[in-house]
Amino acid sequence: MSLSIKIRSLVRPGALLSNFGLPNSAIQGAWSQSRHFSAVRMSPRKKFWLVALIGVTGGAAAGGTYTFYQMKQARIPIMNAGTGTVGTILLDKPDIAPSRRIVSKTDKYDLQLVLFQYQTCPFCCKVRAFLDYHGFSYDVIEVNPVMRQQMRWSTYKKVPILLAKVDGGYQQMNDSSVIISALTSYMHNPSEGLTAALKYYPSIEFKDDEGNVKSEVMNRHFLMFGESMPKGKTKESIK
Numbered sequence: 562m563s564l565s566i567k568i569r570s571l572v573r574p575g576a577l578l579s580n581f582g583l584p585n586s587a588i589q590g591a592w593s594q595s596r597h598f599s600a601v602r603m604s605p606r607k608k609f610w611l612v613a614l615i616g617v618t619g620g621a622a623a624g625g626t627y628t629f630y631q632m633k634q635a636r637i638p639i640m641n642a643g644t645g646t647v648g649t650i651l652l653d654k655p656d657i658a659p660s661r662r663i664v665s666k667t668d669k670y671d672l673q674l675v676l677f678q679y680q681t682c683p684f685c686c687k688v689r690a691f692l693d694y695h696g697f698s699y700d701v702i703e704v705n706p707v708m709r710q711q712m713r714w715s716t717y718k719k720v721p722i723l724l725a726k727v728d729g730g731y732q733q734m735n736d737s738s739v740i741i742s743a744l745t746s747y748m749h750n751p752s753e754g755l756t757a758a759l760k761y762y763p764s765i766e767f768k769d770d771e772g773n774v775k776s777e778v779m780n781r782h783f784l785m786f787g788e789s790m791p792k793g794k795t796k797e798s799i800k
């Protein structure tokens with residue numbers, strides 16, 4: 562029976578109703594109404610424009626909604642995820658032989674520095690100039706600029722990276738300005754330790770206009786000295 566209902570209802574509209582005992586006149590009326598409705602004819606040209614209009618309006622609405630959603634997503638602030646971090650402390654140095662060792666007889670700090678660099682990278686030159694000027698000893702690890710296999714251990718993928726021996730392992734410092742600022746703060750008060758000096762330069766995370774998560778150390782170009790300024794210096798003089 563149910564199969565016959567389905568088949569007959571496919572044959573013509575209204576047939577389904579007759580299976581439920583509706584009077585023939587009612588079925589006929591509905592059938593003629595539906596025919597009347599389908600009799601509103603449109604020229605193919607009008608049909609084309611109607612379909613085109615529906616398509617364009619629908620597309621614009623969908624595109625607009627999507628764009629609005631994307632823009633809204635891009636502006637959702639991050640609740641400080643990853644903010645305040647000062648670089649990883651590695652339990653051990655990566656097991657990579659240094660390309661060369663710069664030994665300075667005047668090194669007072671014994672930080673066992675390891676510099677990951679490209680020799681011609683201007684940011685690495687800047688860090689080397691700083692280390693040499695202040696008489697630090699350090700190992701240099703030349704990074705292969707194509708394969709960069711010497712950097713596999715790091716999530717930060719740029720050079721320079723500087724490692725320094727601290728309690729509990731090796732402090733990783735990323736970015737030439739962070740390295741120089743943190744070492745300057747450390748030299749001002751070595752007894753506090755390098756990790757404490759790095760806390761003056763915490764990173765913050767934010768989303769850029771495309772919604773990509775970026776991290777930045779906002780005050781890396783400012784030298785931080787805690788409570789006491791270096792002798793003969795004022796806040797204005799070190800700006």
Ligand SMILES: N[C@@H](CCC(=O)N[C@@H](CS)C(=O)NCC(=O)O)C(=O)O
Binds near residue numbers: 679721
């Ligand atoms: N702001 C960074 C910039 C470092 C940077 O851009 N380094 C380049 C080399 S000069 C780099 O590592 N680029 C990535 C790559 O070579 O894959 C700093 O001051 O250290």
